[in-house]
Every structure is written in C-alpha cells, then in structure tokens.
Amino acid sequence: MKGGHRISFRAVLLSQYNRSRDLFADTERRASKLDYLAFQWLLEDVDENDMDKFVAGLPALIRSPLITDATVTMGHLVEDGMLDHVRDHLTSCMSSREVSQTTSIGRAFACVEAMDATFSVLDQSINPEYIVRAANELVRSFDAFRTRQDSAIALRAACVRALTFRKLIGSLSSPAMGQTLPLPHHILPLARQLQTWACLSSRLWRNPYYLEETWLKVSAGGYYYYARTIIEREGHLINFLVLIRDVLSYAERPTLDLTPIWETLEAMVSSFSITQPTASASARARFEEVHTDVRESLCFSNKRDAREGPDTVSFMPLPPGMNNPDMRSVDGPTGIISTLRPQNKSTKVGVTVHKRLPAYAAERYIQLLGFMDKVAKGLRLVTVLSPNNLVQPIATPLFSPTNELRLRHDQIFAKDPFGDLDVLTQFLSALPAFISFTGKANARDIVEKMVTEDGLFRSISEHLDTCINSGLPEETRELTSMTSLQVLEQVFALLEDCWTVRWYESGVDVVLPPASMIGFSPEAVSDLSAIHACCTLGIINYVVLDQYRLRGLQPSIQNVEEQHFVLKIYDWLCLGDDEERERRQERRQGHPDTSREASSSRYLKSLISNGPLQNFSILACHMTPQVESQEVPQIAWTTLHKLMNAPGLEAADDGGALDYFATVRNGAHIAIIEKEGSPSKGQLDLLDLLNTVAAKFGLPELTMPEPVTPPEMAPGEMIPPNRRGYAPVYI
Numbered sequence: 001m002k003g004g005h006r007i008s009f010r011a012v013l014l015s016q017y018n019r020s021r022d023l024f025a026d027t028e029r030r031a032s033k034l035d036y037l038a039f040q041w042l043l044e045d046v047d048e049n050d051m052d053k054f055v056a057g058l059p060a061l062i063r064s065p066l067i068t069d070a071t072v073t074m075g076h077l078v079e080d081g082m083l084d085h086v087r088d089h090l091t092s093c094m095s096s097r098e099v100s101q102t103t104s105i106g107r108a109f110a111c112v113e114a115m116d117a118t119f120s121v122l123d124q125s126i127n128p129e130y131i132v133r134a135a136n137e138l139v140r141s142f143d144a145f146r147t148r149q150d151s152a153i154a155l156r157a158a159c160v161r162a163l164t165f166r167k168l169i170g171s172l173s174s175p176a177m178g179q180t181l182p183l184p185h186h187i188l189p190l191a192r193q194l195q196t197w198a199c200l201s202s203r204l205w206r207n208p209y210y211l212e213e214t215w216l217k218v219s220a221g222g223y224y225y226y227a228r229t230i231i232e233r234e235g236h237l238i239n240f241l242v243l244i245r246d247v248l249s250y251a252e253r254p255t256l257d258l259t260p261i262w263e264t265l266e267a268m269v270s271s272f273s274i275t276q277p278t279a280s281a282s283a284r285a286r287f288e289e290v291h292t293d294v295r296e297s298l299c300f301s302n303k304r305d306a307r308e309g310p311d312t313v314s315f316m317p318l319p320p321g322m323n324n325p326d327m328r329s330v331d332g333p334t335g336i337i338s339t340l341r342p343q344n345k346s347t348k349v350g351v352t353v354h355k356r357l358p359a360y361a362a363e364r365y366i367q368l369l370g371f372m373d374k375v376a377k378g379l380r381l382v383t384v385l386s387p388n389n390l391v392q393p394i395a396t397p398l399f400s401p402t403n404e405l406r407l408r409h410d411q412i413f414a415k416d417p418f419g420d421l422d423v424l425t426q427f428l429s430a431l432p433a434f435i436s437f438t439g440k441a442n443a444r445d446i447v448e449k450m451v452t453e454d455g456l457f458r459s460i461s462e463h464l465d466t467c468i469n470s471g472l473p474e475e476t477r478e479l480t481s482m483t484s485l486q487v488l489e490q491v492f493a494l495l496e497d498c499w500t501v502r503w504y505e506s507g508v509d510v511v512l513p514p515a516s517m518i519g520f521s522p523e524a525v526s527d528l529s530a531i532h533a534c535c536t537l538g539i540i541n542y543v544v545l546d547q548y549r550l551r552g553l554q555p556s557i558q559n560v561e562e563q564h565f566v567l568k569i570y571d572w573l574c575l576g577d578d579e580e581r582e583r584r585q586e587r588r589q590g591h592p593d594t595s596r597e598a599s600s601s602r603y604l605k606s607l608i609s610n611g612p613l614q615n616f617s618i619l620a621c622h623m624t625p626q627v628e629s630q631e632v633p634q635i636a637w638t639t640l641h642k643l644m645n646a647p648g649l650e651a652a653d654d655g656g657a658l659d660y661f662a663t664v665r666n667g668a669h670i671a672i673i674e675k676e677g678s679p680s681k682g683q684l685d686l687l688d689l690l691n692t693v694a695a696k697f698g699l700p701e702l703t704m705p706e707p708v709t710p711p712e713m714a715p716g717e718m719i720p721p722n723r724r725g726y727a728p729v730y731i
Contacts, residue, residue, distance in 0.1 A: 035069075036073045036076040036077060039077050039082075043077075043082065048089070048092065051089045052089075059114060059117035062117045070121045071121050074122055075122060077118075078118065078126065078130075083115060086111050087111070087115075089107075089111055090111035090138075090141070091141060093107040093108035093111065094156055094157045094160060101152065101159075102260050105160055105260050108160040109167075112160065112164045112167065115134075116167060119135065119184070120171075131185040132185050132188055135185070135187075135188070136189040138189075139189045142164070143208075146246060147206050154250065155256065155261060158243055158246035159260055162240075162242070162243040162268060165190055165194075165239040166239060166271055168187060169236060170271060172232075182227075183228050187227070187231065191227035191228075191231050191235075192227075193215070194238045194239070197241075198230070198234060198282045198286060199217075201289065202286045202289040206245070233280060234280055234283035236268065236272055237272075237283055237379075238279075238286065240269070241290045243264065243265065244265070248294065251361060251364045251368070252357075252361045252364075254358065254360055254361075266371075269371060270413075272375065279379075287375075287379075291372050294365065294369050294372050295369060297355070297368075298366065298369065374413060374414075376449075377450075377454045378413035380446055381427070381450075383434075383446060384430055384431060384443075384447075385407070385412075385426055385430045407423060407426055411423050416459060417454070418450075418460070421463065421483065424463070424484065424487060427487065428483055428486055431443075431491075431494075434446075435494065443494060444495060444498055447491055448495060448501055451491065451495070451507075455507065457488075457507030457510065457511050458507040461510040463480050463483075464481060464514035464515060464518060465514050467481040467484075467525055468514060478529060481518055481529045481533075485515070485518075485532040485533055485536045486532070488511065488536045488540065489532070489536055489635070492539045492543045493539065495543060496542075496543050502562070503544050503565065504559075504562045504564075504566075508540060508565075509568050512572055515540075516533070516572075519534040519536075519537060520533075520534070527626070528633065531622075531635075532633070532635065534618075534623075535619070535635050538619045538640075538643050539642070541569065541611065541615045542612070542646055544569060545569075545607065545608065546647060548566075548607065549648055560595070563595075564595070564598045566603055567584070567598040567603055570603045570606065570611075573607075573611055573614045575607065575610055575614055575654065576603075577656075606654060608648065609651050610657040612643070612646040612647070613649050613661055614661075615643055616644055616693065619636075619639065619643060620640065620668070620686065623640065623686060624664070624667055624671055624686065626682075627682030627685070628682070637685070644692065644693050661693070665687075668690055669687060669702045671683065687702065
C-alpha cells in the first residue's frame with residue numbers, strides 16, 4: 001500500500017456513481033423488451049379464467065405508467081398474434097353454453113375493450129393495412145354468429161356487436177367547427193359496415209349474399225362514402241336499428257332470456273345526443289322500415305280510407321313496407337292473448353286490428369315498440385330544435401333562450417319530452433325557424449306526429465293544470481302558462497289546413513278545460529295569460545271546425561270516440577239547449593244516454609253551421625271589458641279578424657247562436673255609451689268588427705253619434721266629454 005498508486009475516496013464514489021448511471025440507462029433501454037417478454041411468457045399457456053383476467057386488466061395496464069413504452073410493447077405483441085388470442089377468446093365467450101347470457105356478454109365485451117385499447121396505441125405506429133384487416137375480422141366475426149339458428153348464441157353475438165359499435169363510435173371526439181379529421185384506421189371497417197346497412201333494406205340485413213354485395217359496392221365507392229360523416233350522423237341510429245332487427249327475428253321463441261337485450265337497448269338509447277346531426281335519407285328509410293315492422297308485429301291493417309291516405313305510422317313519409325321475411329312463427333306453451341293497443345295511437349285508418357299472440361311475444365313486441373317510439377320522439381324533436389343540422393353539424397349543445405339551461409339527453413330522449421318546460425320553451429323558440437328552413441309542408445308532417453304520437457297536447461294540458469292548481473311562484477306560473485299557450489297558437493296555425501289530423505285522438509279535449517280556466521276564471525295567472533288563453537281557444541276551435549267543414553256533412557260518424565269528441569266541442573261552445581247540456585255534464589262518463597246522443601248527426605251539422613259564429617262571439621265577449629281598461633295585445637285582434645272571416649260563419653241558423661251574438665254586440669255598444677269620457681280606440685274597433693259580422697246576417701248597424709253640447713247649457717260652458725255631466729245627444 002505504501003508503494004502503490006494512491007486512489008482517493010472521491011474517485012471511488014465517482015466511479016460507482018457512473019456505473020449506477022450506466023446500469024439505469026441500460027435498464028431503460030431494455031425495459032420495453034422486458035415488458036414484451038413478460039407478456040409473451042404470460043400468454044404462452046393461459047386457460048379461460050386467466051384469459052378473462054388478462055383482457056379485463058389490459059386496458060388499464062396500457063394506459064398506466066407501469067409499461068415503459070406501450071406502443072413498442074403492444075406492437076411486438078400484435079406481431080406475435082396477441083389479437084388472434086383475444087379474438088379466439090371472444091369467439092369462445094360468444095359460443096359458450098356453460099355460463100349465463102349476462103356473464104358471456106360481459107366477458108366478450110371485455111375482449112372488445114382490450115382490442116380497442118390496443119388499437120388506440122397502435123393506429124399511427126403500425127401498418128394501417130394490418131389494423132384495418134384485424135378490425136375487419138372482428139366485425140365479420142359478429143356476423144358469423146348473428147345469423148345462427150341457435151337463438152341464444154345469435155342474440156348474444158348481436159348484443160356484443162351492438163355494444164362494440166357503441167363503444168368504438170362513442171370514443172371518437174367530434175372535431176371543432178370547420179375541421180375535418182380522418183378516422184382512426186380501426187374505425188374504418190365499422191363505417192363501411194354502417195354504410196352497408198344504411199344502403200340496404202333492413203329486411204335484407206340477415207341475408208349474407210346481399211350484405212356481401214352491398215359491402216363490396218361501398219368499399220369500391222359504388223355508394224357515396226365518407227367515413228366520419230357516416231359515423232357522426234347515423235352511427236348510433238343504424239347500430240340501434242340492427243339490434244332491433246336481430247331481436248325481431250327471434251322474438252317469438254319462447255325460451256329466450258331477453259334481459260341483457262333490454263339493458264343493451266337502454267344503453268344504446270342513451271348514446272343519442274341532441275347535438276348529433278340528423279341522419280341521412282337512407283338511414284331514415286331504414287328507421288321507417290324497422291319501426292313499421294315492429295308495429296305490424298302487434299297489429300295489422302284491416303282497411304284503408306282513400307280520403308285519409310296511407311296507413312303508415314312513421315318518422316318520415318315512406319312507401320308501404322313489405323312483410324318481415326325474418327319473422328319465424330313459434331308455437332309457445334303459454335296462452336294466447338289479444339294485444340293491447342300502444343299508448344301512442346296512429347292517426348291513420350287501418351292499424352286497429354290486433355294480432356293474437358302468445359303473452360310473452362306480445363310483451364316483447366311492446367318493449368321493442370317502446371324503444372322505437374322513444375327514439376322516434378327524440379329524433380323528431382332534434383330535427384325541430386336544430387334545423388341547421390340538416391346541412392351541417394354543430395359543435396356545441398343547444399341552449400334555452402330564456403335561461404340558457406343546457407338541454408340534456410335525458411330531456412330529449414325521454415318518454416314524455418314535452419313534460420319538461422325547458423324542452424317546451426326551446427321548442428317554442430325553434431319552431432318558426434324550423435318552418436322557415438324546411439318549408440310548411442315538411443314542418444307540418446313532423447309537428448303532426450308530435451301531436452298525434454308524442455303527446456304534445458297532453459303535456460301542455462299538464463303544464464296548464466300546474467299553473468292553476470299549484471303553489472308555484474307567480475313568475476313561474478306565468479312563464480309556464482304563456483309558453484304552453486304560445487306553443488298551442490303556433491302549432492294550430494301550422495296545422496290549420498291539415499284536415500287529416502284526428503283531433504279526437506290528439507288530446508285537444510284535455511287542453512280545453514285548463515285553458516278555459518285560465519281565460520275565463522278569476523284564478524287566471526295574469527290578464528295577459530287570460531287573453532292569450534281566449535285567443536288559443538278561438539284558434540283551436542277555428543281549426544277543428546274548419547276541418548269538419550272540409551270533410552263535409554257526414555250523416556253519421558262511425559267512430560264512437562269521434563262522436564263523443566264532436567259532442568264535447570258542441571257543449572263547450574254552449575250550442576243548443578242549456579238544460580240538455582247541463583244534464584250531460586251531470587252524467588257520469590260513458591253514460592248510455594250520452595252515447596246515444598253522440599251518435600246523432602244533428603250535433604255535427606249544428607256544430608259546422610253555428611260553431612264559427614259562436615266561436616267569434618265568445619272571444620268578442622271576453623274582449624269587451626279588456627278594450628276599455630287596458631291595451632289589448634295584437635294576437636287578440638289578429639285572432640278576432642281570423643274568426644270573423646271563418647268560412648261558413650254566415651251559415652248560422654240557430655236562434656241561440658244568433659241571440660248570443662246580438663247580446664255580445666249590444667253589450668259592447670252599451671259599454672261605449674255608458675263610459676265616462678271619450679270611448680277608447682279599442683272599443684270603437686271592436687264595435688266596428690261586430691257591425692261587420694252583423695252585416696253578413698242583414699242586421700242594422702249600431703252607430704255612435706258624435707257628441708254635442710247639451711242645449712240647456714249656456715254658450716261657452718261646454719262640459720268636456722271626460723267630465724261628469726257630459727251627455728251625448730242620444731241620451
């Protein structure tokens with residue numbers, strides 16, 4: 001040691017530090033390879049349970065910091081065939097008979113999530129053709145199972161396919177306004193498959209020959225194809241329809257457990273968004289086909305009235321559909337029942353005869369129809385709320401114009417969307433723009449279905465009842481009543497010339513009582529709401545009466561519901577004998593005497609002849625005190641002019657209606673005469689309108705002489721018209 005080279009302690013420490021740094025650097029360089037080797041060793045010999053654990057944990061592991069380089073590691077694993085292992089396990093899960101449907105679907109979907117996580121880190125780093133091919137094989141594997149004769153396995157595969165498409169589509173982020181981003185490579189096969197289904201009739205979705213032929217045309221550009229547009233505009237809709245069609249094909253097989261199906265469909269409905277642009281014409285056509293087939297599984301047409309048009313019940317007008325080639329008849333062990341009519345009745349003639357089905361089959365069809373109706377309502381509402389989406393998607397959710405409250409999915413795609421005041425408010429503000437954008441004819445078709453199928457009027461009736469009977473703040477009650485009444489005004493103005501609507505099924509009769517309470521009772525929310533309520537009632541009766549006038553005087557109405565509806569309008573307008581009307585009001589619902597009276601054609605004839613004059617007189621009577629004390633809104637004058645020019649008004653021949661008009665006119669005249677001071681412009685205008693109507697019946701005009709100075713007064717001592725003591729010459 002004395003003669004050796006001296007080494008300082010500092011040098012020893014530095015050398016050890018450099019060695020440690022080199023070891024750490026080498027470890028980092030080898031870490032990704034070590035991760036890959038560990039996965040490779042893990043996958044060499046795994047059983048079903050171990051594979052379940054592997055696919056369940058893989059997505060979280062890929063996104064965690066435990067893997068040094070996920071792209072390199074998963075790239076090596078994919079090259080070694082890891083996706084084949086996962087796909088084989090997916091196939092095993094879908095075909096297994098040893099576990100329940102729910103467990104099998106959960107395991108299979110875990111495989112899909114593992115493959116999605118793998119694709120997400122490899123889309124830009126591995127050969128795109130390989131990614132597309134792997135995703136394509138995944139899509140094709142579902143179709144191989146969906147068409148099997150074993151209904152349990154087929155529906156299991158249908159659920160897994162639907163959930164797979166939902167997850168992969170839902171994971172995409174929407175580009176900012178004005179940007180166009182390409183889709184990830186593994187999404188392209190899904191877009192082609194969705195376009196294939198959209199271009200092909202839904203009744204051929206289970207036919208391998210037509211599917212393959214259409215797939216080749218789409219892939220070769222035979223149809224217009226733009227992947228991102230298809231995914232964004234109609235991806236969730238087509239995905240939903242394919243599952244409905246699959247269930248429809250096996251619905252009458254008695255031993256199936258469809259609980260996972262209902263859960264999957266519920267999850268898929270929640271995928272729809274109010275900001276999702278409306279689907280293409282071909283996608284809507286597919287919706288019509290499936291919706292019609294589900295309805296026809298419950299009931300079928302027995303007649304068609306040429307006057308009423310085709311008996312289709314649809315989201316958009318389509319030619320009559322064919323029979324469902326996939327429907328298999330299976331004799332079930334349960335009893336046969338007559339199915340109940342769905343709550344949303346058709347407004348057309350024909351779908352009134354119900355098929356006799358096994359109880360389990362009827363219940364399944366009603367479930368499917370409930371999902372279809374819910375989506376149809378939401379899509380109709382989205383169409384109105386976002387008319388610009390018909391051309392270009394929007395990037396941000398819609399807002400309510402009053403309180404800027406975001407409309408959520410559960411507000412739009414709900415069983416009763418118009419029961420939410422925010423939705424009704426947004427609908428009110430969007431309807432004029434929608435009519436202007438799409439044209440009156442198209443807007444009328446959509447709004448008519450909202451009335452007849454979506455329960456728009458019934459929801460409004462509930463809102464009006466809330467205004468009258470609840471203890472809500474006055475401001476809230478005023479907003480609710482005004483919104484509801486203005487929606488009615490706009491809707492009836494739009495449907496004025498639409499004489500095919502069956503008003504007796506639309507809920508008009510339940511709107512009249514609460515609107516009357518607001519318009520004519522002391523409990524009205526405000527004077528403004530009261531005058532709007534009276535105008536709304538006048539417009540409703542104008543449209544209903546004009547429809548019956550256009551249909552002509554029928555000797556009798558065969559439909560019992562419509563007969564009672566005609567009698568309700570007749571009594572509401574206070575036509576005919578007062579004692580007879582009071583007796584009907586005291587009877588219980590469904591009383592045989594009321595049914596007998598409703599079947600008489602004289603009520604319809606009198607309603608058409610005398611209803612327009614009575615309708616005008618009621619509004620004029622309500623306006624008489626209003627024009628003296630306050631400024632009347634323009635809607636009142638517009639409505640009154642409309643009612644005084646109603647077709648057939650001069651045909652009134654009932655003494656009661658003519659006497660009531662004379663009473664209203666004389667009352668308006670007396671109100672002017674007895675007023676201290678000069679009459680208001682509103683009073684003079686109202687009397688002028690009443691005189692105009694009186695001229696149609698040859699009645700003398702009630703004049704208003706110019707005021708003069710009373711003769712007993714000395715010159716120069718004239719009392720102005722607004723002072724006590726003034727008297728016109730005719731007093």
